[in-house]
Amino acid sequence: MKFSFTTSIDKLPNTIIIPIWKSKNTKSVLRQITKTYQAPASVSKLTWSADEKDILTVYAGDRTLHLVGMGQEPSPRTATKSVRNCVHKNKKKFTSTIGLDWQFAKAKKQTELLGAAVNGIVLGRYDNNLYKTNKDPKKDFMSASAKVVILAEKADATTKQMVREGNMLAAAQLRIFDLVNKPANKKIPSTLTALAKRNGKASGYKVKVYSGKEVVKKGLHALHAVGQASPNPSALIIMEYKPKKKAKTKIALIGKGVTFDTGGVSLKPSSNMHLMKSDMGGAAAVLGAMDVIAKMNLNVHVIGVVASAENNIGSTAIKPGDIIDSYSGKTIEVLNTDAEGRLVLADGLAYVNKNYKPDIMIDLATLTGSVVRALGKTTAGLFTKNKDLSAKLYQAGEQTGERLWPMPMWDEYLDEMKSDIADIKNLGTSSNAGAITAAKFLEVFTNEHPNWAHLDIAGKTLTDNEFGNQANATAFGVHLLYHFVKNL
Numbered sequence: 001m002k003f004s005f006t007t008s009i010d011k012l013p014n015t016i017i018i019p020i021w022k023s024k025n026t027k028s029v030l031r032q033i034t035k036t037y038q039a040p041a042s043v044s045k046l047t048w049s050a051d052e053k054d055i056l057t058v059y060a061g062d063r064t065l066h067l068v069g070m071g072q073e074p075s076p077r078t079a080t081k082s083v084r085n086c087v088h089k090n091k092k093k094f095t096s097t098i099g100l101d102w103q104f105a106k107a108k109k110q111t112e113l114l115g116a117a118v119n120g121i122v123l124g125r126y127d128n129n130l131y132k133t134n135k136d137p138k139k140d141f142m143s144a145s146a147k148v149v150i151l152a153e154k155a156d157a158t159t160k161q162m163v164r165e166g167n168m169l170a171a172a173q174l175r176i177f178d179l180v181n182k183p184a185n186k187k188i189p190s191t192l193t194a195l196a197k198r199n200g201k202a203s204g205y206k207v208k209v210y211s212g213k214e215v216v217k218k219g220l221h222a223l224h225a226v227g228q229a230s231p232n233p234s235a236l237i238i239m240e241y242k243p244k245k246k247a248k249t250k251i252a253l254i255g256k257g258v259t260f261d262t263g264g265v266s267l268k269p270s271s272n273m274h275l276m277k278s279d280m281g282g283a284a285a286v287l288g289a290m291d292v293i294a295k296m297n298l299n300v301h302v303i304g305v306v307a308s309a310e311n312n313i314g315s316t317a318i319k320p321g322d323i324i325d326s327y328s329g330k331t332i333e334v335l336n337t338d339a340e341g342r343l344v345l346a347d348g349l350a351y352v353n354k355n356y357k358p359d360i361m362i363d364l365a366t367l368t369g370s371v372v373r374a375l376g377k378t379t380a381g382l383f384t385k386n387k388d389l390s391a392k393l394y395q396a397g398e399q400t401g402e403r404l405w406p407m408p409m410w411d412e413y414l415d416e417m418k419s420d421i422a423d424i425k426n427l428g429t430s431s432n433a434g435a436i437t438a439a440k441f442l443e444v445f446t447n448e449h450p451n452w453a454h455l456d457i458a459g460k461t462l463t464d465n466e467f468g469n470q471a472n473a474t475a476f477g478v479h480l481l482y483h484f485v486k487n488l
């Protein structure tokens with residue numbers, strides 16, 4: 001989407017968004033707005049307190065002003081949400097070019113919040129009607145040529161950079177919304193491969209893929225086992241972004257890309273099985289983050305790995321009790337075929353660690369129902385023994401609103417995963433602490449990497465939101481990873 005700047009109110013179009021902070025001065029801000037836009041005098045007398053997401057629509061001559069409440073000292077996340085909500089509600093009425101009046105945005109971290117507001121504008125235009133036959137016509141602000149003019153006192157280089165970042169981030173998040181919202185008959189491992197390749201070309205990173213027989217040839221046996229009952233070949237997708245200047249840090253991001261999880265022979269109950277189209281949420285986060293990282297030319301060497309398979313039922317499926325090999329050389333007793341995420345990740349982690357020797361490894365996966373029971377729908381589990389990495393990731397969660405909470409990683413939890421006849425089993429002995437035992441399983445395949453963290457994002461990839469009251473994609477992890485990598 002296109003953004004431009006102006007310092008003159010006369011250059012603003014007739015539809016204008018005005019973010020307002022909640023403060024003691026909200027009344028005087030209303031008076032200023034009334035004066036600036038020659039709005040009816042009654043507006044200055046309104047009791048409107050600029051609470052989060054609260055919208056006040058004011059008609060001033062030919063102009064429609066959407067005053068968007070941002071709440072008190074908003075975080076970037078709140079700024080995004082408030083503006084996104086306003087655009088989502090009103091976009092059909094918007095002119096093809098709208099204004100964003102940033103003059104009244106007197107806050108700490110003002111430029112950062114502008115980036116967040118821009119992000120909200122672009123995200124608010126999203127429509128999840130992917131497969132509807134009578135789509136709303138894409139005219140005016142819904143069309144590809146929609147524009148935003150920003151009225152700001154100064155538009156220096158940092159301000160422009162923040163706007164570009166908010167815009168790029170949103171573009172990547174929108175692609176991820178579409179990807180995650182796709183059901184399993186429209187999304188298989190090769191769909192993820194195609195997206196990685198397309199993004200790689202557009203954003204400037206290399207993509208290498210092992211698929212089908214090559215997966216076996218490379219020794220990615222655990223990944224292969226998960227997909228062996230599916231007609232859609234499994235794939236390991238490796239994306240590599242190298243900045244122009246030599247980077248100090250090399251980081252690997254690994255995502256679980258199970259395009260559908262039936263549970264396999266350990267079949268899932270049918271009631272919520274359709275939600276398992278989002279079992280590639282970790283992969284989606286990695287794909288989206290790679291996209292923005294490369295577009296914004298961050299000075300970090302990043303390797304993105306997606307381990308993708310469809311966990312299907314069928315006569316060739318792995319069966320409970322099967323012993324399988326893995327890339328690391330360790331054998332795994334598969335006691336439950338529904339604990340498949342840790343199998344594909346075991347190979348993803350071992351592969352990237354051995355072949356790229358990253359300084360930092362972070363994996364993301366919709367791994368366990370257990371983490372949803374522990375932390376609910378908004379917070380993901382953060383698993384690492386590294387205090388420094390834990391603090392940095394936690395901070396990134398606070399900043400982006402894609403929240404993480406640290407969970408224990410004591411070795412006692414690993415005892416449950418010991419197998420009598422193989423090196424390790426994929427299921428704890430008890431059904432307790434399932435998110436932690438899953439993390440301990442993964443740890444075995446990291447070769448004691450000192451800088452590894454696992455994020456269990458189950459339950460975070462689909463939520464009810466303004467786009468609809470069914471589960472809708474969130475792109476959880478895209479902003480988080482981008483923010484984390486940027487601050488390295």
Ligand code: BES
Nearest residue numbers: 336338339341366367368369370458459
């Ligand atoms: N994909 C699921 C985890 C999941 C649950 C994601 C809810 C999103 C929402 C994962 O593959 C799984 O089935 N995990 C099992 C593991 C168990 C068999 C040890 C689970 O959590 O029940």
Ligand code: ZN
Nearest residue numbers: 261338339340
């Ligand atoms: Zn499963």
Ligand code: ZN
Nearest residue numbers: 258261279341
């Ligand atoms: Zn799964």
